[in-house]
Structure formats: C-alpha cells, structure tokens
Amino acid sequence: MTELLEAAIARLKTLPTDKQDAIATLILEELEEEQRWDDSFARSPDLLAKLAAEAMAEHQAGKTQELDPEML
Incomplete structure (x- = not known):
C-alpha cells in the first residue's frame, strides 16, 4: 500500500461510520467502473484500433476542427 493511500485510510478512520461507508x-x-472499462477494452482491442484509425483519417482529411474551450 502506498503512503498516500495509508494516509487517506488513517484519515477516513477518524470520520463517523456513515461518512466512512459513503466514501x-x-x-x-469507481473500482468497479474501472474494471468494466478494462474488460470492455480487453474484449475489443480491434474495435478500439479501428476507431482510432477512423479518427486519424478524418483528421488527415481535414474533417476535424480544433477544440475551443470557450465554445463549450
């Protein structure tokens, strides 16, 4: 366990039970969601590569535009 995680757990131990449970x-x-993403990517590496290739082709064809954070 890392020092940072140990420090976080030590601090969590000082909280009331309901807050400990909530955290x-x-x-x-979060860990379950990460596992789902990992599983999804592991099941479809070819699909991910295909999507990346399509995105690069669109960019090279001039079909993309730079993101303007002010327009979000």
Whole structure:
C-alpha cells in the first residue's frame, strides 16, 4: 500500500461510520467502473484500433476542427 493511500485510510478512520461507508461506496463503485472499462477494452482491442484509425483519417482529411474551450 502506498503512503498516500495509508494516509487517506488513517484519515477516513477518524470520520463517523456513515461518512466512512459513503466514501467506501464511492471507492468501490469507481473500482468497479474501472474494471468494466478494462474488460470492455480487453474484449475489443480491434474495435478500439479501428476507431482510432477512423479518427486519424478524418483528421488527415481535414474533417476535424480544433477544440475551443470557450465554445463549450
């Protein structure tokens, strides 16, 4: 375990039980979501490569534009 994670857990131990549970739920949900993404990418590496190639082709064909954060 990293020092940062140990420090976070030590601090969490000082919180009331309900807050500990709420934060634990958030962490577990995040870990599950990461696993789902990892599983999705592992099942479809060819699809991801195809999408990347399509995006590059569109960019090279001049069909993309630079993102303007002010327009979001």
